[in-house]
Amino acid sequence: xxxxxxxxxxxxxxxxxxxxxxxxxxxxxCDEPPEARMRPRVxxxxxxxxxxxxxxxxxxxxxxxxxxxxxxxxxxxxLRGTRPELIVTQxxxxxxxxxxxxxxxxxxxxxxxxxxxxxxxxRLADIATAIxxxxxxxxxxxxxxxxxxxxELRLLAVRTSMVGARRPTxxxxxxxxxxxxxxxxxxxxxxxAGGVDILGKAGEPSRRVTWKEIARADPEVAIIMPxxxxxxxxxxxxxxLHSVPETAKISxxxxxx
Numbered sequence: 001x002x003x004x005x006x007x008x009x010x011x012x013x014x015x016x017x018x019x020x021x022x023x024x025x026x027x028x029x030c031d032e033p034p035e036a037r038m039r040p041r042v043x044x045x046x047x048x049x050x051x052x053x054x055x056x057x058x059x060x061x062x063x064x065x066x067x068x069x070x071x072x073x074x075x076x077x078x079l080r081g082t083r084p085e086l087i088v089t090q091x092x093x094x095x096x097x098x099x100x101x102x103x104x105x106x107x108x109x110x111x112x113x114x115x116x117x118x119x120x121x122x123r124l125a126d127i128a129t130a131i132x133x134x135x136x137x138x139x140x141x142x143x144x145x146x147x148x149x150x151x152e153l154r155l156l157a158v159r160t161s162m163v164g165a166r167r168p169t170x171x172x173x174x175x176x177x178x179x180x181x182x183x184x185x186x187x188x189x190x191x192x193a194g195g196v197d198i199l200g201k202a203g204e205p206s207r208r209v210t211w212k213e214i215a216r217a218d219p220e221v222a223i224i225m226p227x228x229x230x231x232x233x234x235x236x237x238x239x240x241l242h243s244v245p246e247t248a249k250i251s252x253x254x255x256x257x
Contacts, residue, residue: 001138004042004084006074006098010119011036013131014088016147017140025082027072027098029228042079043072043098049228054177054237072098074106084114088134092120092184093205123203124188128152155192162194170195171219171252174206174227176240181209182225195221211246222252 004025005011011030014023020035027043030036046064047057061071087107091100100118107114117137119130128148135144170190172182183206187197198217199209206227224241226234247253 002083002085003138004079004082004087004114005030006043006087006089006103007119008032009130010088010090010134013134014138017131017135017138017143019138019140022138024084025079040078040082042075042082044075045072046070049233054175054226054240058175058178070099070102072102074098074102076106076109079106080110084110086115086117086137088117088119088137090120091118092122122184124155124185124192127185159192162192165194167194167196168220169198169217171198171214171217171222172200173222173224176224176226176234176237179209179211179214180206180227182206190223211244215246215249218250219252222250 001019001022002024003014003019003022005014005023006027008027008030011023011026012032014020015033015036020033023036023039025042026036026039028041028045029043030039030041046069047060049057052060063069064071087103089098089100089103100116104116107116115137117133119133121127121130128151131148131151132141132144135141135147172186172190174180174182174186181199182197183200183202183204185202186206187200187202190197190200191202198219199214200206224234224238226237241247241253
């Protein structure tokens with residue numbers, strides 16, 4: 001089977017299921033496992049995080065969404081050349097990956113037209129469901145069940161270890177400038193790890209928040225996790241926090257660790 005993955009998480013799932021040799025194309029953001037970086041890339045982004053600040057990226061993406069534009073673009077020449085039989089995509093977030101509608105439109109132009117599998121986990125349990133769905137679609141259901149069950153057991157072990165522990169309030173910052181609080185599965189990740197996500201709501205999209213709102217919530221712990229940034233890129237803009245007057249009133253920023 002020739003598989004095109006249009007989602008970094010899907011790429012990792014496919015390789016974990018032993019389908020690495022079947023993956024013929026990935027996105028420009030697919031960097032794990034390392035072998036995925038050797039596959040043809042079929043997407044480009046309207047932003048360049050190597051030269052644009054967080055504020056500039058937010059402005060460009062917001063303007064594009066307002067006008068109905070796309071954050072990512074598909075390279076039809078590369079996609080057509082890889083001749084995929086299956087495309088794994090998502091319909092959860094047009095900012096995080098290629099929009100599913102665009103993928104289906106592109107697939108209809110291919111001959112023969114590939115099958116489309118859309119995975120869109122919004123809750124923590126949905127991740128295992130997505131793994132099982134990929135397994136069923138690719139004929140690797142047994143391995144998928146093993147992998148999903150392993151993840152579920154690990155999560156259960158973490159939850160069990162946290163029983164009775166003090167649960168600090170937590171802020172998950174998905175963007176620094178402007179500030180965004182992470183949603184979807186992140187509040188449940190925090191809950192599983194023994195904390196209380198003070199601004200995110202499980203199963204709901206991430207949302208823009210004001211620093212006054214964060215100060216009122218006064219989280220004890222702040223997790224800085226800008227979407228799409230690695231640690232090095234995040235640290236390039238970490239000083240943004242020092243320019244925000246409200247951080248002086250927020251417990252999480254008094255003893256950074």
